[in-house]
Amino acid sequence: MSETLEHRAIGADLPRRDGDRKVRGTAVYADESPAQDPVYCRIVQAPLARGRITSVDPAPAEAEDGVLAVLTPATAERLADTSDAEYAILQDDEVHFRGQIVAAVIAETFEQARYAADLVDVRYDEQPGDTLLSADRPDLYRPEQVETGAAPDTSEGDVDAAVAAGPARIQQTYTTPMLHNNPMEPHATTALWEPASHGGAGSLTLWDSTQGVHTVRETVYTVLGLDREQVRVVCPYVGGGFGSKGIPHQNVVTAAMAARAVPGRPVRLALTRQQTFSLAGYRPPTIQQVALAAGDDGRLTAIANDVVEQTSRVKEFAEQTVLPARTMYAAPNRRTSTRLAALDVPIPSWMRAPGECPGMFAPEVAMDELAHELGIDPIELRERNEPDTHPESGLPFSSRNLLACLRRGAEQFGWPDRDPLPGVRSHGGWWWGTGVAASVYPTMRMPVSEAEISRVDGRYVARIGATDLGTGTWTALVQIAADALGVAVDEVDVLIGDTDHPMASVAGGSSGINTWGSTLVAAAQEFRKRFGDTPADGDSARAGVPANEAAERYAMSAFGAQFAEVAVHADTGEIRVPRLYGTFAVGRVVNPRMARSQLVGGMTMGLGMALYENSLFDPRTGHVVNHDLAEYHVPTQADVADLRADWIDEHDPHVNAMGTKGIGEIGIVGTAAAVANAAWHATGTRVRDLPVTLDTVL
Amino acid sequence: MFLDGLSPERRGTLRRMDHELTLRVVGAEHRLSVDSRTSLLDALRQRLGNTSPKKGCDHGQCGSCTVLVDGVRVLACLTLAVTRDGSEVVTADGLSAGPPGSGGDHPLHRAFVDEDAFQCGYCTPGQVCSAVGMLDEFARGRPSVVTGDLGAAPELDDAEIAERMSGNLCRCGAYPGIRAAVARVGREREGTR
Numbered sequence: 001m002s003e004t005l006e007h008r009a010i011g012a013d014l015p016r017r018d019g020d021r022k023v024r025g026t027a028v029y030a031d032e033s034p035a036q037d038p039v040y041c042r043i044v045q046a047p048l049a050r051g052r053i054t055s056v057d058p059a060p061a062e063a064e065d066g067v068l069a070v071l072t073p074a075t076a077e078r079l080a081d082t083s084d085a086e087y088a089i090l091q092d093d094e095v096h097f098r099g100q101i102v103a104a105v106i107a108e109t110f111e112q113a114r115y116a117a118d119l120v121d122v123r124y125d126e127q128p129g130d131t132l133l134s135a136d137r138p139d140l141y142r143p144e145q146v147e148t149g150a151a152p153d154t155s156e157g158d159v160d161a162a163v164a165a166g167p168a169r170i171q172q173t174y175t176t177p178m179l180h181n182n183p184m185e186p187h188a189t190t191a192l193w194e195p196a197s198h199g200g201a202g203s204l205t206l207w208d209s210t211q212g213v214h215t216v217r218e219t220v221y222t223v224l225g226l227d228r229e230q231v232r233v234v235c236p237y238v239g240g241g242f243g244s245k246g247i248p249h250q251n252v253v254t255a256a257m258a259a260r261a262v263p264g265r266p267v268r269l270a271l272t273r274q275q276t277f278s279l280a281g282y283r284p285p286t287i288q289q290v291a292l293a294a295g296d297d298g299r300l301t302a303i304a305n306d307v308v309e310q311t312s313r314v315k316e317f318a319e320q321t322v323l324p325a326r327t328m329y330a331a332p333n334r335r336t337s338t339r340l341a342a343l344d345v346p347i348p349s350w351m352r353a354p355g356e357c358p359g360m361f362a363p364e365v366a367m368d369e370l371a372h373e374l375g376i377d378p379i380e381l382r383e384r385n386e387p388d389t390h391p392e393s394g395l396p397f398s399s400r401n402l403l404a405c406l407r408r409g410a411e412q413f414g415w416p417d418r419d420p421l422p423g424v425r426s427h428g429g430w431w432w433g434t435g436v437a438a439s440v441y442p443t444m445r446m447p448v449s450e451a452e453i454s455r456v457d458g459r460y461v462a463r464i465g466a467t468d469l470g471t472g473t474w475t476a477l478v479q480i481a482a483d484a485l486g487v488a489v490d491e492v493d494v495l496i497g498d499t500d501h502p503m504a505s506v507a508g509g510s511s512g513i514n515t516w517g518s519t520l521v522a523a524a525q526e527f528r529k530r531f532g533d534t535p536a537d538g539d540s541a542r543a544g545v546p547a548n549e550a551a552e553r554y555a556m557s558a559f560g561a562q563f564a565e566v567a568v569h570a571d572t573g574e575i576r577v578p579r580l581y582g583t584f585a586v587g588r589v590v591n592p593r594m595a596r597s598q599l600v601g602g603m604t605m606g607l608g609m610a611l612y613e614n615s616l617f618d619p620r621t622g623h624v625v626n627h628d629l630a631e632y633h634v635p636t637q638a639d640v641a642d643l644r645a646d647w648i649d650e651h652d653p654h655v656n657a658m659g660t661k662g663i664g665e666i667g668i669v670g671t672a673a674a675v676a677n678a679a680w681h682a683t684g685t686r687v688r689d690l691p692v693t694l695d696t697v698l
Numbered sequence: 699m700f701l702d703g704l705s706p707e708r709r710g711t712l713r714r715m716d717h718e719l720t721l722r723v724v725g726a727e728h729r730l731s732v733d734s735r736t737s738l739l740d741a742l743r744q745r746l747g748n749t750s751p752k753k754g755c756d757h758g759q760c761g762s763c764t765v766l767v768d769g770v771r772v773l774a775c776l777t778l779a780v781t782r783d784g785s786e787v788v789t790a791d792g793l794s795a796g797p798p799g800s801g802g803d804h805p806l807h808r809a810f811v812d813e814d815a816f817q818c819g820y821c822t823p824g825q826v827c828s829a830v831g832m833l834d835e836f837a838r839g840r841p842s843v844v845t846g847d848l849g850a851a852p853e854l855d856d857a858e859i860a861e862r863m864s865g866n867l868c869r870c871g872a873y874p875g876i877r878a879a880v881a882r883v884g885r886e887r888e889g890t891r
Binding site for chain 2: 031111184594596600601636
């Protein structure tokens with residue numbers, strides 16, 4: 001499909017439709033959904049990385065005031081489908097990672113549940129945990145595929161020979177740490193089992209904090225062995241997810257099991273901040289061996305990224321860290337590889353731009369090193385290696401404006417006339433430097449989604465089971481539907497966040513607007529085809545998401561360029577980022593203010609990855625020791641100085657009817673490399689292991 | 699009596715740990731009996747049904763639970779409800795241009811929407827309450843760690859706002875919008891003094 005919409009509402013700088021509710025705190029999140037006489041569930045977690053439960057004595061907990069039930073491996077219901085081992089909760093006595101759920105207490109009050117959970121007496125036969133990732137492990141293995149379904153390895157030409165030939169070459173190892181999403185709203189569910197409904201078979205309602213209500217329903221009905229129609233999932237608002245609420249985690253299924261243990265009582269299960277560190281997924285640490293080779297003219301002759309990363313032993317997660325090296329630059333000799341260590345660790349999952357984000361840190365720092373070795377400006381080096389077509393598939397890009405972003409960003413940042421020498425600018429007691437890195441994120445459309453558009457009381461009402469993570473879906477879909485119907489935004493309502501609305505894909509992979517918007521356009525076309533421009537009340541039409549045939553003929557990605565100014569205190573090594581500018585090419589922007597907020601937010605999280613965030617994992621215990629917001633440092637207000645996001649006007653007729661590419665993730669891609677490159681330019685010390693901290697640059 | 703927000707079935711379950719207290723929340727007086735372990739945040743959310751303040755960490759590390767207690771910004775999750783007997787609590791929902799609870803928007807509500815100073819909205823009620831408390835502290839001439847001249851009245855610049863608002867984390871990274879919203883309302887205040 002080509003870009004077909006006339007843009008009137010798309011591109012308008014409208015405020016969020018849910019703004020008033022959010023600034024007052026009256027938007028309803030999962031733990032505060034309406035519930036009559038709710039009870040509270042508190043989980044008990046295994047304190048060891050590997051072992052076997054030898055006994056669970058719930059009696060001390062059961063004796064406490066207000067305790068209604070204690071779920072243990074002996075008493076919990078038998079689940080119908082545990083083929084996904086993440087959901088095999090309380091089904092056997094094996095402990096696969098520290099923090100695994102081994103019991104759950106349900107009580108009348110939050111305080112009673114919390115206290116009683118500490119009284120559940122669980123005994124273990126502890127076994128030595130195997131938790132340490134290293135590139136030297138003999139048991140590293142190649143997964144069948146990475147998370148996107150792409151091949152784990154690729155190879156073309158002879159990288160080793162090209163690197164040996166040089167004359168310029170970079171061969172370095174880069175590492176990124178375990179990172180945790182940490183949305184401000186910890187994962188939470190309110191669950192109600194009503195045994196008499198659905199013809200006596202019972203029905204389950206989950207008010208869940210999720211990136212996809214339909215995704216949760218598919219998992220929960222399958223795991224519990226119910227009919228799909230017995231499960232309803234509601235989620236009008238999400239207090240952030242960043243991937244960690246993309247698939248349901250153990251807490252959601254546990255909440256459902258708890259609800260079935262106390263029929264008729266709504267059960268609230270909110271993970272504590274600490275509990276999210278072992279149960280809600282994380283970005284796995286990576287070890288990346290990058291090789292670049294180039295001629296004196298700066299043209300790459302080889303590019304390789306050989307990645308070692310971890311998964312949990314109980315469930316495989318193969319982060320797609322290899323992907324950016326396949327997309328960014330032209331080079332005749334190319335190689336990527338993925339090797340996993342399966343460890344007794346919590347289950348990794350999606351964190352904002354999985355794969356693309358860590359997989360751009362290493363190559364983009366390596367490019368900076370190569371630029372220095374060749375004596376070529378880092379932007380010029382990227383210009384000389386801009387591919388005509390996708391470097392691996394050979395397909396033309398539907399649009400690729402990396403160079404436009406680099407040039408525009410350079411101008412805005414004041415990059416020209418930059419002295420390339422590192423460690424030579426000192427004033428005011430600080431060393432100063434600047435750095436640049438590229439951003440990339442693939443443009444995706446999910447294969448399944450459906451929308452319904454109806455005429456109700458003289459208005460157009462669109463329904464689609466989509467989600468708003470703060471991304472602005474409540475507003476942006478109205479803008480798209482209005483243009484698709486050819487009416488003003490005031491005439492349109494869009495309802496999302498409930499499985500009572502038609503099936504919609506998860507808010508992930510920056511695919512939400514691409515997918516749901518395309519679906520709404522198709523539904524609007526169907527509606528107009530059937531009912532014309534003067535529909536009657538009650539007229540209604542449905543359509544599914546159309547396939548994009550252009551995706552077979554074009555490679556599709558968004559691109560960007562990030563520029564950082566870094567100051568390092570000469571005595572203390574304190575690192576500040578006075579300026580961080582991003583320029584992006586992301587197709588059509590549906591709503592400028594919300595787009596800017598997403599890009600700025602991504603860059604801010606990238607700043608955290610660059611300087612602060614690091615889940616400190618104790619390999620002896622399998623424990624993230626800094627498992628709270630006092631010790632896992634996310635950027636604060638005072639850490640963010642002059643941070644700006646901007647975009648070029650990009651028209652891509654191939655991606656979808658709106659011309660959008662997705663903006664939720666690209667903002668974090670490349671940020672850490674830009675900051676690390678600037679820190680090198682300031683100090684002359686090259687840091688290849690994130691985060692860049694004062695002890696590494698002094 | 700003393701059992702606002704608690705069903706008859708649950709009253710019998712509260713025995714050993716209970717204490718009675720009075721809270722004025724956005725102008726309305728509540729007599730309630732709470733477990734001595736109950737935080738002010740849980741008393742507001744779970745007992746009085748006021749879910750405007752949010753629970754982001756329950757450890758005083760994120761600021762999402764910030765409310766105004768007797769006019770001062772306070773982390774409700776670190777405050778045991780029983781220690782605030784007789785206090786006046788105002789949440790983000792209760793803020794308005796006039797006295798708390800008098801209805802209508804507070805200027806910070808409007809400024810946050812106009813500056814798109816949030817995305818997911820979870821930290822936002824705490825940010826708004828914190829901003830109200832911070833501007834009041836500022837108006838009283840209280841210095842912060844970035845205030846240069848402790849003898850002079852501090853300037854409401856970006857550095858002061860950033861420093862004084864850094865107890866409120868925002869994982870969506872809406873910091874520039876928050877700063878702009880607080881600066882706008884702060885400047886309007888200064889202009890009217």
